[in-house]
Amino acid sequence: MMHLAVLLLVISYHGTNAVTRACPYKPADIVFVVDGSGSEGLANFQKQLAFIQNFTGQFEIGKNQTQVSLVTFSTDVTNEFNLNSYARKVDVLSAIGRTNYPNGETHTHLALDYVRLHSLTPQNGSRTNVNKIVIVLTDGKSNEEALTVQAASLLKLRRDVSVIAIGIGNAVDPRELLAIASNKNHTFTVTSFDLLETIHQDLTDTTCHTCGQGPADIFFLLDSSGSEGSVNFRKQLEFVNTVANEFDFGPDTTQMGLATFATGVSLEIPITRYHTKSEFMQNVLRVLFRDGESNLHLGLELTRTQLSDKILTVKSHRFAIILTDGRSLEHERTVEEARKLHMNGVETFVIGIGNDVDDMELRDVASDRSHVFRVNTFDQLDNIHQQIVDRICAEKTVFPTTTTTTPKPTTHTTMSPTTTKPTTTTHKPTTHTTMGTTTTTKPACGPKVADILFVLDSSDSEGPENFKKILDFVYNFARQFAIGVNNVLFSLITYSSSVNVRFYFNTYTSRNNVLNAIQNTSYIGLGTNTSDALHVARTEIFQTQHGSRPNATNIVIVITDGRSRNPNATVVEATLLKKTAEVFSIGIGPEVDQHELSAIASKPSYVMQVNSFELLHTIEGKITEAACSGRI
Incomplete structure (x- = not known):
């Protein structure tokens, strides 16, 4: 079994500058393994490097703190620098920026073997009893899949190594990513190089919560x-x-x-x-x-x-x-x-x-x-x-060799006890980026159990650009929460003339996958069949076979910019749905029917309205507070 403890302090953003503090209790050895094959091109390769620089910038770098190494691969493997090559953060970041694009094939197995046999050796700076993290970035399938799986298996045999795999684009093989990574929670996917920064905090969270597989x-x-x-x-x-x-x-x-x-x-x-x-x-x-x-x-x-x-x-x-x-x-x-x-x-x-x-x-x-x-x-x-x-x-970083230890000396020297101010947050903040700006929020509601369904109007009155603004709102709302089988699960349906179930509660149970699925939801652009959407929510979504949990609070958030095609049927379906879930209704723009919004929502305080799609973000805090208050 692997044994790893990687700790990151809170990472907050002011503008675009990160507070440089991570791994407060134990240092780490981090090796980046970067795909430089011909399918990427120079521009995309450089986007990987920028992502790595931003991620590395969180850490205190030094021989007694965190060390970083970088390996690139294509047809061959290039060791850009070892773990012990640089002892200052500025030098590490500069070396990352100077990395050349290799071009060529995708021989991932050679890179994984190199990391195991060279990068993670004492002579190249790997330290005893220090966390070892290997982060692999790739945009496609390896040329030798069997050899890649074998090389990954050998690397993961080390108790003190954790492997994270990041897939970029549509050519990635999810099975190969899973074979490379330590487990399914150590895999990430983004649809393009431009979206790498969207997993910055998710990668940080995963690294932070990786606490070793040892007993x-x-x-x-x-x-x-x-x-x-x-x-x-x-x-x-x-x-x-x-x-x-x-x-x-x-x-x-x-x-x-x-x-x-x-x-x-x-x-x-x-x-x-x-x-x-x-x-x-x-x-x-x-x-x-x-x-x-x-x-x-x-x-x-x-x-x-x-x-x-x-x-x-x-x-x-x-x-x-x-x-x-x-x-x-x-x-x-x-x-x-x-x-x-x-x-x-x-x-x-x-x-x-x-x-x-x-x-x-x-x-x-x-x-x-x-x-x-x-x-x-x-x-x-x-x-x-x-x-x-x-x-x-x-x-847990150091695996015990015996069950007894020399007792620590007892002393009565006066000292200030560890204290916590009331304003300290329960969880690490989540940083997310929308429309070029960066904001920081704390995970909402704590580790509570809830099933939250979004019902999104995708009618022709919106248009694809406004629908994308709805998705941004949903994305930013969802990423506030601790997502998982013991926390909050999300489902999403869209409706126009017909109803489309985008994913059920048990389709995606990791934060990264849920957020990616929200981002990739497509626009339909026809009528406004709200009643059918509420019917599907009640009869199909909140079912055990689709991941709905008996111990979870059921929450439905309906977002629409207009009137339903069949108002009477909508009221009937809403009345039935409210027997099994707390229903919120959000209306956008002047064409919304106020009476219908009120009929959909479980109570008057669950009705919210904004004048335009651009103003959706202004009610994010309000709906989060309403959903959490006494519910989640």
């Missing part, structure tokens, strides 16, 4: 004492699911368990019980508030037992995440149990909530000072979830 066991210990109350306890459970949602589950990847402590201790979910994320997350929310005193030492003892060799038969990284809002009842016993936990090789994180925690005790319980976190309220827990995930991923 890890994570155990949560939650304070359930009387000082919290059931409402705040529930917020701890939601925090557990927010963290859990960032990891892949399985006996060979990640297992999680949960216990609570108060006067006594309760093993709520044993570490080996659930092997799927959905099972774990559903049962987390069923855990009951216990009430009582704060016997943290009993919880630590149970945590050590759950993360012991007697329970865990696979050598793995072991983590404990402890949440508390006060002082333990027996401080000395708590410190002793924490010491035993550290002795057993468990990386222990502790989160103090509120003003009644003992900072000294938090530091004693944590296995490292950097593993101590503080928030002022339970509502701020979400603000630190990504920091916790990133720390865990950083610890």
Whole structure:
């Protein structure tokens, strides 16, 4: 199994300049493998280089930070520069810009072999216990598909290597991309070189959330004492699911368990019980508030037992995440149990909530000072979830050779605890580009489960240019969300005289694929058969065979610029649809029927209208807030 942890801090944009900060806890070795075959041409090749420069610009470059290498391939392979060739970012970016277009055939297998045998070797700068990322960009099929698959398989045998494959244009073979990449979530496609920048943030997100395929066991210990109350306890459970949602589950990847402590201790979910994320997350929310005193030492003892060799038969990284809002009842016993936990090789994180925690005790319980976190309220827990995930991923970089470690020295030196301001966002911002401008938004609604259907008017009253503006609006709305089988799924239908299902909820389950499908939706340009579109939404889209989930909130967003062909039928279908989904209606321009918009929407606040297609972006925040508020 591969083992990788790649961490990126928030990447935000002001104009077009990125904040240069990435991989805050562990360095990385990144090798770009760039197609330079004759099918591209010089101009498109240079667009690849510009994309690579922008991506590289996020990192702190240096021999103790991130190193970058570049390999080009066509008929032959050219090593442009090694990982240890440049120690300054300016030199790396300059070298990328000087890269020559090789022209020729598409011998991808030679490039993959070169990376394995030369680029990722110590003499060329590859470092021990450092994340290794290989990013392959190609615009077509390789000349030797079997050899390419073989070369990729050999490269991926390395535990510390993750391979990302980016396909550009219509000549790419999706099967070959998947064979090159570490997994399906490590593949990206764009329809042209001009659209490479649209996956910049998606590539960053994928790299950020790549946390290795090696096994890890994570155990949560939650304070359930009387000082919290059931409402705040529930917020701890939601925090557990927010963290859990960032990891892949399985006996060979990640297992999680949960216990609570108060006067006594309760093993709520044993570490080996659930092997799927959905099972774990559903049962987390069923855990009951216990009430009582704060016997943290009993919880630590149970945590050590759950993360012991007697329970865990696979050598793995072991983590404990402890949440508390006060002082333990027996401080000395708590410190002793924490010491035993550290002795057993468990990386222990502790989160103090509120003003009644003992900072000294938090530091004693944590296995490292950097593993101590503080928030002022339970509502701020979400603000630190990504920091916790990133720390865990950083610890996973080095595969454990033993289950015991030398305990870290305990010190009582006064220090400022890790704090989080209330304004810190829960997720990393998403950067998207439309009409030449760049904006930054945070992922909406958190890791909630929702099925969102867009019903788009594609009638002749719009024209292709205005329809493209609708797609831009949908694209920018969708990319705010955490997209996936345990988060938000999207479906899209267009209608004119007939209804076209563009994709179902289970057609695309990755963010990149959903956004590409939205971008590639074609314009029809005939009548306005709204009633049939609502009928298809109700009878076909929200069905289990098409990915609709029983535990998800159903949301429909209808966008139209005119009146339906059959108003009475539209009202009837809308009434039926609203029994199974929350329906929003967006009207564009002066020709919209206000009464019909109101009849379509589930409530008056779900009706929105703009005077022109150019103004759609002005209601993006409003509809996001309305969709999230109490719904998603």
